[in-house]
Amino acid sequence: MTSSDYWDHDTAEQYDDSSAFMFAPEVLDPAVAFLAELAGSGPALELAIGTGRVAIPLVERGVRVSGIELSQPMVDVLRGKRPDLPVTVGDMAHATAPEEGPAPGEFSLVFVVWNSIGNLRTQAEQVACFRNAARHLAPGGRLVVELWVPGIRRFPPGQTAVPFHVGERHVGFDTMDMATQRGTSHHYSTHPDGTITYGASNFRYIWPAECDLMAQLAGLELESRAEDWRGTPFTGDSENHVSVWRKPTG
Template identity: 45%
Template sequence: MAPPTTPPPPTNGLKASILDDPGLFGRQWAATYDRPGNPDPEPAADFLAGLAGGGPALELAIGSGRVALPLASRGVAVEGIEAAPEMVALLRDKPGGEAIPVVVGDMADVPVPGPYPLVYLVFNTLFNLTGAGRQEDCFRNAARVLAPGGAFVIEAFVPDPAVFDREEQQVQVWSVTEESASIRLHRYDRETQTFVRQTITFRDGGVELKPFGMHYRWPEQIDELAAAAGLTLEARWENWRRDPFGPESRDHISVYRRP
């Protein structure tokens, strides 16, 4: 069951000087980001193309272009915002990547003028904004650059406290090779709806830490962010194929409209 109100700002458990850096994830994981096992982008591209109209569409945290490139292949003009130049370099190395305009900056600031008929943010990345008020900033600024009647699309998981309990009580073996071994640990703060994940890699001669944090929200709480920014929930689906969203859904695709 979703909490009835928005949680207090995440002041415990998340170290602002590290985890609030918008480029942290990209710098740490660009070298291995385009690995097998990432979600198939084709259903997302089909869904988004139906909302983009004549374009252009704006992707927040465009990353290596996993969704942007197949969306562009459907004839939609796509632009992006990405905080990590390392991720932009991955995009540029792919066919069609040089043609997509990308602003290097914080997605919460949405540092572009617009207007756009479609702005979208996929793969739980809204929750990467851990600083107090930054998710609110993201919604407000996305609404600012939307054209009248434009859509802001969010893909996110539905929090499951049972999963949190399992993750927090075990050490996850991430990888083991002849040269290194990596483990992953989680710590959850239920009151502030935040978690810190630490991926620790042991190598001959040193230890590498890759911290990561999230400020997760239930769908109803995301609706509150949208409403405060002047956006209205138009539809919510379980996945990009438009399967109905229900009590057992573990993910959601939410479409918000600017009046």
């Protein structure tokens, strides 16, 4: 059984609206352009594909995309928008690509974006996810992970939470346990009728160096790391990273 939270029907139906800032062109377009270039003419597999925020624009660019997603309601929303996009309902640490898509070992690109790998709340599952990604890649194929860098320097003694997003319709903050690397994201969303709703999601944060070790255990080699999809250099002050690991050809 996976440790991931499960997005139910109500959450899935509201996901696109409540996450509108993630669909903004300045956020989405650089990610789609980066991934499309890496995929080239080969097929791509998105882990935790959700409602298709990234996958659908990639398909519209001509990339053959398949997906793996734990939540059936999220897949239902995706299929309402793009019924021809093949998706396996299952755990991204262990599930296999859809039978109607390319077979494992044939993908030129596997990707997991917007911190979704942190939905797996144990280190063992996260290691298994890297291995599952590597199993799906063709020799020379690449795994891309978009992930935040834990902001624990922002936790002075006695502080229990730090904000990660403050917008007109959404405010979110994280609480974290430094001993277990587990945390909870708390979301407060304001709706057009003036009501405010609360939601929470649980995660395990991963350091960039820990990601590199997980990739190494999966037989992958670090190719590049930037702060964002536009290629801003990654530094000790970066709060996010887009990392690319390559499966050797030999």
